[in-house]
Amino acid sequence: MADTAMLRKPSDVTDDVLLNLYTEMVRLRVFDRRCVRLQRAGRIGTYPPLEGQEACQVASTLALRRQDFVVPTYRDYGAMMVHGVPMEHILMYWNGRAEGCEIPDDVNVFPIAVPIATQLPHAAGLAWAAKLRGIDQVALGFFGDGASSEGDFHEALNFAGVFQIPVIFFCENNQYAISVPFRRQTATQTIAEKAAAYGVRGVRVNGQDALEVYRAVRSAVEQAAAGGGPTLIEALTYRYGAHTTSDDPSKYRDPSEADAWRERDPIVQLRQSLVSWGLWDDEAETELLERLESEVTAAVARMEALGPPNPDHLFDCVYAELSPHLERQRRALRAELKDWEGTDQ
Amino acid sequence: MAVKQYIEAIRDALFEEMRRDERVFVLGEDVGVRGGVFRVTDGLYAEFGEYRALDFPLTESAIVGVAIGAAAAGMVPIAEIQFADFIMPAVNQIISEAAKFHYRSNGDWNCPIVIRAPYGGGIHGALYHSQSVEALFTHVPGLKIVTPATPYDAKGLLKAAIRDPDPVLFFEHKKLYRSIKAEVPEGDYTVPIGRAAVVREGTDLTVISYGYTLHLALEAAGELAKQGFEAEVLDLRTLRPLDESAILAAARKTGKVLIVHEDNKVCGVGAEVSAMIAEHALFDLDAPIRRLAGPEVPAMPFSPTLEKAYMLTAQKVYDAMLELARF
Numbered sequence: 001m002a003d004t005a006m007l008r009k010p011s012d013v014t015d016d017v018l019l020n021l022y023t024e025m026v027r028l029r030v031f032d033r034r035c036v037r038l039q040r041a042g043r044i045g046t047y048p049p050l051e052g053q054e055a056c057q058v059a060s061t062l063a064l065r066r067q068d069f070v071v072p073t074y075r076d077y078g079a080m081m082v083h084g085v086p087m088e089h090i091l092m093y094w095n096g097r098a099e100g101c102e103i104p105d106d107v108n109v110f111p112i113a114v115p116i117a118t119q120l121p122h123a124a125g126l127a128w129a130a131k132l133r134g135i136d137q138v139a140l141g142f143f144g145d146g147a148s149s150e151g152d153f154h155e156a157l158n159f160a161g162v163f164q165i166p167v168i169f170f171c172e173n174n175q176y177a178i179s180v181p182f183r184r185q186t187a188t189q190t191i192a193e194k195a196a197a198y199g200v201r202g203v204r205v206n207g208q209d210a211l212e213v214y215r216a217v218r219s220a221v222e223q224a225a226a227g228g229g230p231t232l233i234e235a236l237t238y239r240y241g242a243h244t245t246s247d248d249p250s251k252y253r254d255p256s257e258a259d260a261w262r263e264r265d266p267i268v269q270l271r272q273s274l275v276s277w278g279l280w281d282d283e284a285e286t287e288l289l290e291r292l293e294s295e296v297t298a299a300v301a302r303m304e305a306l307g308p309p310n311p312d313h314l315f316d317c318v319y320a321e322l323s324p325h326l327e328r329q330r331r332a333l334r335a336e337l338k339d340w341e342g343t344d345q
Numbered sequence: 346m347a348v349k350q351y352i353e354a355i356r357d358a359l360f361e362e363m364r365r366d367e368r369v370f371v372l373g374e375d376v377g378v379r380g381g382v383f384r385v386t387d388g389l390y391a392e393f394g395e396y397r398a399l400d401f402p403l404t405e406s407a408i409v410g411v412a413i414g415a416a417a418a419g420m421v422p423i424a425e426i427q428f429a430d431f432i433m434p435a436v437n438q439i440i441s442e443a444a445k446f447h448y449r450s451n452g453d454w455n456c457p458i459v460i461r462a463p464y465g466g467g468i469h470g471a472l473y474h475s476q477s478v479e480a481l482f483t484h485v486p487g488l489k490i491v492t493p494a495t496p497y498d499a500k501g502l503l504k505a506a507i508r509d510p511d512p513v514l515f516f517e518h519k520k521l522y523r524s525i526k527a528e529v530p531e532g533d534y535t536v537p538i539g540r541a542a543v544v545r546e547g548t549d550l551t552v553i554s555y556g557y558t559l560h561l562a563l564e565a566a567g568e569l570a571k572q573g574f575e576a577e578v579l580d581l582r583t584l585r586p587l588d589e590s591a592i593l594a595a596a597r598k599t600g601k602v603l604i605v606h607e608d609n610k611v612c613g614v615g616a617e618v619s620a621m622i623a624e625h626a627l628f629d630l631d632a633p634i635r636r637l638a639g640p641e642v643p644a645m646p647f648s649p650t651l652e653k654a655y656m657l658t659a660q661k662v663y664d665a666m667l668e669l670a671r672f
Contacts, residue, residue: 071414101451102453103453111446115441115442118438121406122411124410124414125414125416126415127414129414130418131396133419156411159402159404313451317450317451319511320447323539
């Protein structure tokens with residue numbers, strides 16, 4: 001693919017960024033593999049692996065500024081961590097803990113969207129607010145190839161085009177919406193070309209190439225911040241694993257397909273380049289992996305040290321204030337749980 | 346106090362809130378230059394400009410979705426759905442997102458949006474400009490549903506909705522826009538969401554209603570008084586959360602309850618009100634709970650004859666009240 005180009009060290013990206021891209025991608029992979037094992041061991045709930053999509057999530061987010069917004073789907077917890085959400089929050093989220101849904105105040109990450117494409121109008125709304133308030137803030141909304149078939153994709157891009165707001169729509173085209181392949185989502189050759197229908201810039205990049213993704217998003221951020229309006233970026237990638245831990249991809253794809261994509265693995269490719277540029281070696285790799293394994297282990301320990309969930313969470317956040325009706329239901333649940341405590345279960 | 350139309354009271358609330366708080370803005374189809382198809386937002390564009398009276402593409406899901414995103418960024422959006430009938434493309438944003446935003450962020454985020462939508466029939470609007478859709482949303486925890494029947498409540502409830510941290514659906518009965526005038530105080534006041542109001546006192550039977558049909562109930566109650574029966578009339582004003590104590594008190598007071606709404610009966614708001622009374626006040630009743638509601642047909646017909654047959658009238662409400670009073 002871009003092997004020869006990768007041999008030349010880029011002059012437009014600092015060594016710090018190059019190393020950050022790499023270490024964050026490895027961090028996500030270590031985290032992701034651990035999560036799949038945790039799910040298999042019953043220590044977290046159903047989990048949607050991201051392995052294969054690390055360059056998309058890391059490079060796009062590292063190209064943002066701290067004030068910019070990440071608007072994620074359920075598979076973009078990697079991007080969330082890169083933008084500042086603590087790892088244990090992500091673990092708590094996938095363990096069904098309400099506390100895991102919380103985003104630290106100084107981190108500009110939106111809550112995870114599970115219905116498909118609903119987050120894209122939200123990203124547009126964040127960008128609209130930035131325009132109204134005259135502040136320099138770009139919103140980046142993630143979505144998958146399947147989401148491009150939803151009405152909200154169309155509605156968000158259309159609005160963004162009309163008002164030229166500072167938003168980036170970032171498609172991780174991982175080739176499948178659960179089992180349905182890309183060619184069944186659309187008759188167009190690309191997602192990127194759909195941008196033209198909305199008066200929005202459309203860009204297609206190799207989502208396995210962290211530098212290409214980084215440059216595309218950096219350029220989109222610069223244009224948006226300068227009043228140049230939205231960009232749709234389609235990054236071609238692949239999820240090596242299942243849609244979620246409840247899915248079995250062997251039912252709908254040939255394993256050789258994943259093997260072929262692994263030959264263009266974003267982490268392996270960048271590591272080769274970093275080594276060739278003298279920025280990385282085996283020693284650094286060993287040290288990194290050790291550091292990340294202990295980071296994940298410590299985060300898992302914090303998640304598991306939480307103790308049992310607070311049953312009040314069932315009612316606490318329906319409205320900003322607890323209504324009398326909900327308060328009554330909460331009281332009833334508390335009484336019911338108290339009765340349980342005295343019985344053998 | 347000035348006498349205002351229902352529509353003027355709503356417009357006053359919008360002006361006053363937009364002047365009070367520059368984060369408040371209106372978005373929807375034709376709400377800017379045109380001032381809304383009913384002229385509710387007339388004048389906002391001239392005073393607040395194109396961004397705060399935002400003419401939006403014809404795209405209801407994004408109207409609500411963009412409002413959610415903007416609210417998360419600290420704005421206070423008032424989304425107008427041009428007719429409640431056309432709220433359906435936005436249902437995913439309303440039910441999957443707005444209603445659950447606070448809940449699924451464990452209280453970390455709020456969704457302080459207002460969605461205004463004219464609903465109801467009797468204005469020859471035909472199938473797609475006449476529907477009552479409030480019961481669909483009243484089922485959904487996380488939403489607040491408001492249906493004012495008077496100019497005073499329309500202004501006070503809209504201000505309360507705009508200042509509320511939760512998503513509020515504000516349904517305006519379009520037949521009331523210009524047919525109802527009443528005194529409205531100048532300046533700032535709010536009407537609390539979640540409180541019903543006794544709008545007529547009586548001891549013989551209780552009528553519970555909201556929106557346009559509340560006025561039919563009041564008219565019928567005036568007639569019924571001539572027969573010697575005094576009706577207590579309760580205006581629900583808010584459909585979620587329902588004002589349980591006011592409903593039970595009104596039911597217990599007379600022991601006879603008639604619930605009236607334009608929306609069809611099955612799983613309508615009357616079903617919930619009726620069940621609430623049955624659960625908590627059955628032994629205070631002297632007659633079966635009665636419901637008078639729209640027919641079980643999918644929409645309001647275009648034919649004036651059929652529209653008339655669909656709509657409740659003061660006579661129909663009177664007949665139902667008299668029957669119950671004599672029970």
